[in-house]
Amino acid sequence: MTELHDAVNRGLLTWAVRDSLLRYVTVIARGSYTVEGGAAVTTDGAITFPLRRAAQKEGQWRLSFAGSVRFEAHHGFLDVLIADPELVAGPEGGVLSARTDVDGTTTLIAATGTEEPEHNDVDLTWTMNDVHLLESGVELFGGVYPAGTDMAPLKVRVSLDS
Numbered sequence: 585m586t587e588l589h590d591a592v593n594r595g596l597l598t599w600a601v602r603d604s605l606l607r608y609v610t611v612i613a614r615g616s617y618t619v620e621g622g623a624a625v626t627t628d629g630a631i632t633f634p635l636r637r638a639a640q641k642e643g644q645w646r647l648s649f650a651g652s653v654r655f656e657a658h659h660g661f662l663d664v665l666i667a668d669p670e671l672v673a674g675p676e677g678g679v680l681s682a683r684t685d686v687d688g689t690t691t692l693i694a695a696t697g698t699e700e701p702e703h704n705d706v707d708l709t710w711t712m713n714d715v716h717l718l719e720s721g722v723e724l725f726g727g728v729y730p731a732g733t734d735m736a737p738l739k740v741r742v743s744l745d746s
């Protein structure tokens with residue numbers, strides 16, 4: 585594994601999880617979502633997570649991000665945590681995982697398609713439009729979305745020191 589974290593000076597994962605979820609939580613259920621640990625909310629409501637580490641091995645990237653988002657509604661009945669997301673992706677597709685509780689349980693949330701990253705010596709940009717909920721991620725959203733449900737696109741930008 586080639587560790588690139590020394591060479592990476594910044595990067596970001598942008599993910600809105602699922603547009604209808606953001607709307608449901610904030611408008612229908614009158615709840616909210618909050619970010620911590622370096623995560624932020626964009627003007628259109630998506631969440632950004634700062635890059636912690638990037639590594640590449642045989643065309644496969646492991647991109648680890650920091651920060652968390654927590655969705656809360658229905659007086660605490662709805663409480664969904666997505667923390668420290670990690671994307672492992674290569675030519676055959678990838679998987680987005682995250683820590684989903686305070687005990688550190690990691691959940692494989694979504695599968696990504698085979699879209700290729702664009703990269704040169706200074707930048708890696710990767711837009712994954714084909715993102716689907718995995719069976720292992722169903723419980724995280726209360727069992728409401730079946731496996732295979734379309735999730736929001738994942739956008740990755742990593743700047744590499746040359």
Ligand code: HEM
Pocket residue numbers: 602604605608612658661662663664724725726727728729
């Ligand atoms: C008091 C408890 C709850 C009530 C009254 C409730 C009510 C509802 C209602 C009425 C909808 C349909 C909204 C619409 O599209 O019009 C819905 C959707 C949904 N609920 Fe709940 N819910 C509750 C708890 C939960 C919990 C604990 C979760 C766990 C994550 C959850 C996750 C969802 C999700 C993911 C949707 C689909 C949102 C979408 O994408 O449209 N709900 N809920």
